[in-house]
Amino acid sequence: MFKQLMSASILTSALTFSGAVLALDSFNNIGSLSQAQFDQLSEDLGASFSYKALSPAEPLGIVGFDMGLEVTATQLKSASVFNTATGTSFDTLPVPKLHIRKGLPLNIDVGLSYLPGSINLIGYELSYAILEGGVATPAVSIRATSSKLSGSPDISMSTQGYELSVSKGFAMFTPYAGIGSIKVETTATGFTKSSSTLAKTFYGFNMALGLMNIAVEGDSTGGINSYGAKVGFRF
Numbered sequence: 001m002f003k004q005l006m007s008a009s010i011l012t013s014a015l016t017f018s019g020a021v022l023a024l025d026s027f028n029n030i031g032s033l034s035q036a037q038f039d040q041l042s043e044d045l046g047a048s049f050s051y052k053a054l055s056p057a058e059p060l061g062i063v064g065f066d067m068g069l070e071v072t073a074t075q076l077k078s079a080s081v082f083n084t085a086t087g088t089s090f091d092t093l094p095v096p097k098l099h100i101r102k103g104l105p106l107n108i109d110v111g112l113s114y115l116p117g118s119i120n121l122i123g124y125e126l127s128y129a130i131l132e133g134g135v136a137t138p139a140v141s142i143r144a145t146s147s148k149l150s151g152s153p154d155i156s157m158s159t160q161g162y163e164l165s166v167s168k169g170f171a172m173f174t175p176y177a178g179i180g181s182i183k184v185e186t187t188a189t190g191f192t193k194s195s196s197t198l199a200k201t202f203y204g205f206n207m208a209l210g211l212m213n214i215a216v217e218g219d220s221t222g223g224i225n226s227y228g229a230k231v232g233f234r235f
Contacts, residue, residue, distance in 0.1 A: 027154035030085040030188050038186070040078035041085055042157065042194035046184030047224035048074040048093050050159040051113060051123035051145035053101075054215040054230040056167035056176040056206045058139035059129040060103030068213065068232020070099045070113065077224045085155075097121065099230055107132060113147075123147035127165075138168040143180075157186040161200065177203040182221055198222030211235055 033041065052072055060066060073094045076082050083089055101111040111125030126144045133139025145161040163180030180200040187193045204217030213234035219226040 026087075027085050027152055027188070029087050030154050031190055033081065033085060033191075035191060037078070037081045037084075038188065038191045039194045039196070040081050042184055042186035043196060043198065043222050044074070044076050044078055044082055044093075044224060045149065045157050045186060046159050046182055046196070046198060047219075047221040047226060048072075048076075048095055049121050049123075049147055049149050049157065050161060050182045050184070050200075050221060051111075051125055051147045052202075052217065052219055052226070052228055053111060053125055053127070053143060053145070053163075053165075054099065054204065054217045054228055055101060055111075056139065056169070056174045057129060057141040057165040057178070058133045058167055058169065058174070059107040059127075059141070060101065060109050060234075062103055062105050064103030064109075064235065066099075066101035066111075066213065066232065066234040068099050068215075068230045068234075069096065070228060070230040071096045072219075072226050072228035074224060074226040077222075095121070097123075099232070101125070107141075117151070119149065119151040121147065121149050133168065138166050141165050155186065155188040157184065159184050163200065163202075165202075167206075172208045174206040174208075175203075176205065177201075196222070198224075206234075208234060 079091045097113040097115045099113045107129035109127045113123040115121040124146050127141050129141040131140040143163040147159045149157040161182040165178035167176030182198045185195045198221050200221045202219040206215045215230040217228045
């Protein structure tokens with residue numbers, strides 16, 4: 001019963017959040033921003049929409065598979081700028097996504113996240129476990145990520161990231177943490193392209209409940225905080 005209630009609760013929340021995000025079908029007030037404000041908007045978008053793995057460092061293995069529904073909430077650093085550009089009133093921006101991760105040979109995993117809509121978001125991941133981890137040793141992995149926000153005639157944004165992650169499992173509970181950097185590039189008519197590289201730290205835990213899996217993660221990208229949860233199936 002707990003598993004069904006948890007799944008229903010997260011699904012309901014995600015659908016609610018999805019409606020909020022899909023309401024951002026236009027940045028048609030973006031022309032009222034200054035270049036400095038556009039740069040601030042770019043950093044908030046990068047922190048909100050950059051790829052978030054919500055997964056420990058240990059590889060899934062060749063038959064491993066992880067699929068779930070993810071919701072992240074980012075506390076906008078320049079909320080007034082974001083709201084001016086979009087005509088909304090967010091202090092915290094929720095972003096729901098479908099998330100799939102697959103294990104491959106040689107300790108390699110690949111991942112995909114996707115938010116469909118009039119403005120859509122797609123992200124990719126390629127990770128390699130330098131250390132698989134074991135009973136007495138942690139897992140260590142390096143990860144390359146990318147994401148792209150598209151579908152708006154007013155703005156486009158992409159990110160590229162590199163991360164180092166460490167995790168150690170204890171029965172069904174696996175805490176993890178990592179560091180990295182995210183390069184954010186945002187373009188819009190009338191503005192010089194905004195490009196910045198933001199330092200990233202993250203921490204979280206993964207909990208396996210049979211086939212069902214729950215992951216919770218905190219993230220700070222360029223000093224902009226995000227919190228996320230993913231519920232689904234992992235084996």
